[in-house]
Amino acid sequence: MTFRRRLGAMLGNLALLAGSLAVVYVGMGAVFLGFGPALMPGMAHFFPVAATIWWQPSAPHPDRHDYIAILGDSYAAGMGDWHAARRSRLEPYHSADVIRARTGRDVLSFGRAGAGSAEALVLYPAQALAAGRCLIFGQPRRPSEIVFYFYEGNDLDNNVAFMEEVLKVTSDAPDLFARTTRQFEAGYASAGLGTCLGYFASSLRGLFDTALYVLSADSPPDVDPNEVLVDGRVQSVPGSLQAPALELDPHELRAALTVTEAGLAWLRRALPGTRVTVVLLPSVLTSYLPGSQSVTVQIYHDGEEVQPAADVAAQSDLICQELSAIAARQGMRFVDTRPALRAAARGALIHGPLDWRHFNRTGYTRLGETVAAVLSGETPPQPCVRLAAGE
Numbered sequence: 001m002t003f004r005r006r007l008g009a010m011l012g013n014l015a016l017l018a019g020s021l022a023v024v025y026v027g028m029g030a031v032f033l034g035f036g037p038a039l040m041p042g043m044a045h046f047f048p049v050a051a052t053i054w055w056q057p058s059a060p061h062p063d064r065h066d067y068i069a070i071l072g073d074s075y076a077a078g079m080g081d082w083h084a085a086r087r088s089r090l091e092p093y094h095s096a097d098v099i100r101a102r103t104g105r106d107v108l109s110f111g112r113a114g115a116g117s118a119e120a121l122v123l124y125p126a127q128a129l130a131a132g133r134c135l136i137f138g139q140p141r142r143p144s145e146i147v148f149y150f151y152e153g154n155d156l157d158n159n160v161a162f163m164e165e166v167l168k169v170t171s172d173a174p175d176l177f178a179r180t181t182r183q184f185e186a187g188y189a190s191a192g193l194g195t196c197l198g199y200f201a202s203s204l205r206g207l208f209d210t211a212l213y214v215l216s217a218d219s220p221p222d223v224d225p226n227e228v229l230v231d232g233r234v235q236s237v238p239g240s241l242q243a244p245a246l247e248l249d250p251h252e253l254r255a256a257l258t259v260t261e262a263g264l265a266w267l268r269r270a271l272p273g274t275r276v277t278v279v280l281l282p283s284v285l286t287s288y289l290p291g292s293q294s295v296t297v298q299i300y301h302d303g304e305e306v307q308p309a310a311d312v313a314a315q316s317d318l319i320c321q322e323l324s325a326i327a328a329r330q331g332m333r334f335v336d337t338r339p340a341l342r343a344a345a346r347g348a349l350i351h352g353p354l355d356w357r358h359f360n361r362t363g364y365t366r367l368g369e370t371v372a373a374v375l376s377g378e379t380p381p382q383p384c385v386r387l388a389a390g391e
Contacts, residue, residue, distance in 0.1 A: 033199055034136050037089075045077060045113045046206040048199045049124045050131035053108055053140060057090050057097060066141070067106040068375070069128075070096055071120050072149030073158075075281055075367075076111025080351075080358030094359075098368025099147075103376050108143070116158025118166070118180075121148065121263030122188040125270075127195065134196035146267070146276045147371060150260065152319050153242030153283035153357075157300035159256040160248070171255035180262040189266065223305065227291030231347055234291035238356050240298045240305065241284040244316040247303025253315075254322060261326045268330055277381075278327040279371060282338040284356060286316045286387070287345045287363075313387040320384040333374070336382045340370040 037044050037055040044052050070076045078094025086093050096107040110128045112119065132139025163169055167179050223239035245253060267276060285295055290309035297307050320336055327334040341363065344350050350363030359367060373379040 028200070032203065036203075043207070045074070045079065046203050048203065049110050049112055049128045050134060050137055050196075050199065053110070053128055053131065054137065055089060056109060057092060064141075065106055066144040067108045068099065068103075068145045068147060069125070069143035070099075070107060070109045070111060070147045070149060071125060072111045073115040073120060073151055073155065074111065074113035074358060075151050076109050076115075076120070076149045077113055078109065078111070078364065079113060080355050080360055080364065081353070082359075082361040082364055084354065085361075094364045095368035095371065098365055099372045099375065102369060102372035105375070108140075111149070114158070116155055116162050117150075117260040117263045118159070118162045118184070118188055120155075121260070121267050122184045125267065126189045134199070142271060143274060145375070146271070146274055147375070148264070148267075148276060148278050149281055150278060150323060151281045151283070152244040152286065152316060153281075154245075154298075154300065155260070156245040156248060156253060156256040156319070159259040160252070160301065162259055163255070171252045173255075176255060176258045177262050180259050181266065184262065184266045189270070223296050226285065226295050228288035228345075229291045230288065230345065230349060235349075237288075237349070237352070239296035241296070241356060243285045243295065243297035243307065243312055244283045244319055245300075246297055246307050246311055246315055247299055247301050250318065253318065257319075257322050257326060260323070261330065264326065264330045264332065268332075275333070276330075277333040277335060277371075277374065278323065279335045279337060280320055280323055281367070282316065282341055283312075284351055285312050286338060287341050287350060289342070289346065310388070317384070317386050317388050324384050333381045334383070335371065335374050336384050337367060337370050338387060339382070339385045341366055342387070 033047065033051045037047050037052045044055070075095075078096065080094070083093040092098075092101075094109075096109050099105070100107045110120075110124045112124055115124060129140060129142060131137040160171075163171065163173075163176070163180075167173070167176075167183060169176065169179060173179065225236040225239050226241055227234050228237055229235075245256075248256065264276070264278070285297065290312070293309055294306050295309045295312060296305050299305055316338065320338070324334045324336070341350060344362060344366040348362055350359055350366065351357075352360060370382070374381055
């Protein structure tokens, strides 16, 4: 056999192998993405939002019925002890289920763990609403109403990471809003065939990275516990809890919120006529009255882990004022859930006891009831309440 024939045969075999691998990848990916969220409800956060919207217990059939869409991070996804305790995917587990029960309206979450404003307001809604581009999914209709959960515990820090890692700028960038908008339009708002083909690989990578993290994770460092007032008594709770971005100064905070405003502006343009409600969720430490003069907080950037307890309410108040002003500029309704959740936390713990980064059933129930009351018109939108004045 001549060299040319041998080369042709080798190339033909390589092409056959590549084609076979592509067919196997597409076939396995279609089955995994199409049925995985239903068969592995505890691992739903590893799947793309385009896959999970078809399997949520509070959801309608997304291409047939009107629904309220909830946007945000892991709080919008319902992660926490209530989620971990359910035994089947049909059991309720977060605020979407409470809102549906109270209002009678279908609710669908586009939330995903780790999302900052760029992902929560642009990337994941764009992917969810373009799910029909992937042949294995249907085409969902647009939501009749949107509720955006802004979690003060780490959304600002996620926005800072977006600025530094994606935009490659600092909080001093003079054209931050314009840069963010261009990034949204050029990348985050696009969901084409390449995105669909990458869903399977990204899901597998998420599973692998999580397994590797669990196997290699060191024991958590010893930190002083926090003390909070619950039911009239001082209770010890874990240290290093999420706080309202205490490591950010006012200038950095406002810069981080510029990413949020650019996301809300994109959402208004992408879904004209869809009513949007911006909901502020308190951080873990904001949710409780402090039982001591200092707190130990989770730090995402440079900063001290031990902070004055009084700074929690003051920083949370500043976030509320800035976020409510953004909502007003964008013509959107605003709801401050901090007073309702702090009222619930006066009588019982609304986080944990296993997962202290998210609400438990008590917390999600109060959140859902507060939002449902506004959506149904039972109560007016809740403006900012100054927490620091009451401590």
